[in-house]
Amino acid sequence: MMTELEKQLIEYFEWFHAHPELSYEEYETTVKIREILMSAGVEILPYDLETGLVAIIRGKKEGPVQALRCDIDALPILEETGLSYASKHNGRMHACGHDFHIVAGIGCALLLQEQKAELAGTVKIIFQPAEESSLGALKILETDAMAEVDRVWGIHADPTNEAGVLGIREGYVTAAVDRFVIRIKGVGCHGAHPDDGIDPIPAATAMVQAFQTIVTRNINAFHPSLISVTRIEAGNTWNVIPETAELEGTVRTMDAEDRILFEKRMREIAEQTARAYGAQTEFEWIAGPPATYNDAGMAKECMRVAQKQGLRVVPEESSLGGDDFAFFEEKIPGCYIKIGTGKGPTIHQPGFQIDEQVILPTVNYLAALFCE
Numbered sequence: 001m002m003t004e005l006e007k008q009l010i011e012y013f014e015w016f017h018a019h020p021e022l023s024y025e026e027y028e029t030t031v032k033i034r035e036i037l038m039s040a041g042v043e044i045l046p047y048d049l050e051t052g053l054v055a056i057i058r059g060k061k062e063g064p065v066q067a068l069r070c071d072i073d074a075l076p077i078l079e080e081t082g083l084s085y086a087s088k089h090n091g092r093m094h095a096c097g098h099d100f101h102i103v104a105g106i107g108c109a110l111l112l113q114e115q116k117a118e119l120a121g122t123v124k125i126i127f128q129p130a131e132e133s134s135l136g137a138l139k140i141l142e143t144d145a146m147a148e149v150d151r152v153w154g155i156h157a158d159p160t161n162e163a164g165v166l167g168i169r170e171g172y173v174t175a176a177v178d179r180f181v182i183r184i185k186g187v188g189c190h191g192a193h194p195d196d197g198i199d200p201i202p203a204a205t206a207m208v209q210a211f212q213t214i215v216t217r218n219i220n221a222f223h224p225s226l227i228s229v230t231r232i233e234a235g236n237t238w239n240v241i242p243e244t245a246e247l248e249g250t251v252r253t254m255d256a257e258d259r260i261l262f263e264k265r266m267r268e269i270a271e272q273t274a275r276a277y278g279a280q281t282e283f284e285w286i287a288g289p290p291a292t293y294n295d296a297g298m299a300k301e302c303m304r305v306a307q308k309q310g311l312r313v314v315p316e317e318s319s320l321g322g323d324d325f326a327f328f329e330e331k332i333p334g335c336y337i338k339i340g341t342g343k344g345p346t347i348h349q350p351g352f353q354i355d356e357q358v359i360l361p362t363v364n365y366l367a368a369l370f371c372e
Contacts, residue, residue, distance in 0.1 A: 003360070018088050023129065036106055043056050055125040056124050059121050059123070067328075075095045078091050093352075118371060154334065155336075157341045158341060159347065164312070166338065166339055170294045175291050178253075182246065184244060185200065199241050203245070208229050214265045233245065289322055290329075290330060
């Protein structure tokens with residue numbers, strides 16, 4: 001039989017799912033989180049955040065200061081789930097499970113608030129904006145929210161596992177996420193007289209091919225990495241050789257030295273390839289979050305608490321996806337836990353959905369992490 005808390009949490013979850021907001025635009029979401037927490041007497045720290053907030057539960061016993069990161073933004077995706085509580089905002093959807101993360105954080109805060117007398121230490125619940133931008137964590141780090149935090153925990157919905165199955169392991173679990181933009185400048189001319197100009201398109205295509213040799217010839221074969229050129233633009237009509245071409249894409253690495261090497265080699269290849277074709281180039285590297293690394297001791301603790309809660313644990317799969325949770329880990333030890341939400345369409349797909357039965361067990365598990 002469903003408890004009153006579970007009914008309440010499912011009601012909250014369906015509201016957040018139906019009202020998705022994009023990165024840095026989570027105004028309504030923030031107001032709703034604040035209302036729920038304040039009505040339960042949970043303290044909200046007075047940070048000047050435009051969106052997102054940090055709640056705090058101060059235990060009556062001495063202990064560490066810990067944090068739980070819950071991201072709150074949605075994606076620009078048209079929902080195709082057919083759910084009765086589907087998105088009310090056309091073209092926006094919680095297709096990455098952040099609605100589930102929000103409710104898990106709220107539920108954890110509510111339980112810890114009730115258990116303050118037994119809680120050893122302090123817990124901060126961070127409702128973080130703009131994870132999908134890869135930089136939202138920096139908004140939290142601009143405050144002093146993490147100044148005294150000893151350990152930070154993160155969660156993520158995992159539709160590759162059954163509901164309630166936890167993916168946990170130590171070491172790297174997501175990749176560093178970097179973006180590049182390359183602008184190639186040639187000399188435009190008539191398509192019938194290419195000898196009158198410098199065509200940037202052959203230079204661009206040569207770069208795309210040469211970049212793949214970084215993975216196959218420069219990076220240790222046992223180190224996960226990739227480069228994806230995701231956008232190529234040049235020209236606007238059929239009979240004119242354009243003056244410029246532009247490439248954009250992403251690099252994913254686990255190893256910090258590989259990350260440095262990738263930028264160096266890409267810059268060299270871009271500049272020298274452009275020169276070989278008589279063109280000029282401008283190379284821009286936009287650094288994102290580093291790789292997410294699970295502290296060994298914290299991972300073991302996660303497993304121990306999961307087993308005590310009767311939850312099944314499987315080895316967490318490595319992913320070349322990224323998460324700005326890693327910015328917090330540059331400062332303090334952290335652990336990023338995958339929570340099975342029922343097998344189905346994967347994240348960032350219009351059919352993605354959460355099995356609501358996983359909500360309460362997740363809340364109980366998170367609260368136990370802080371109270372054990």
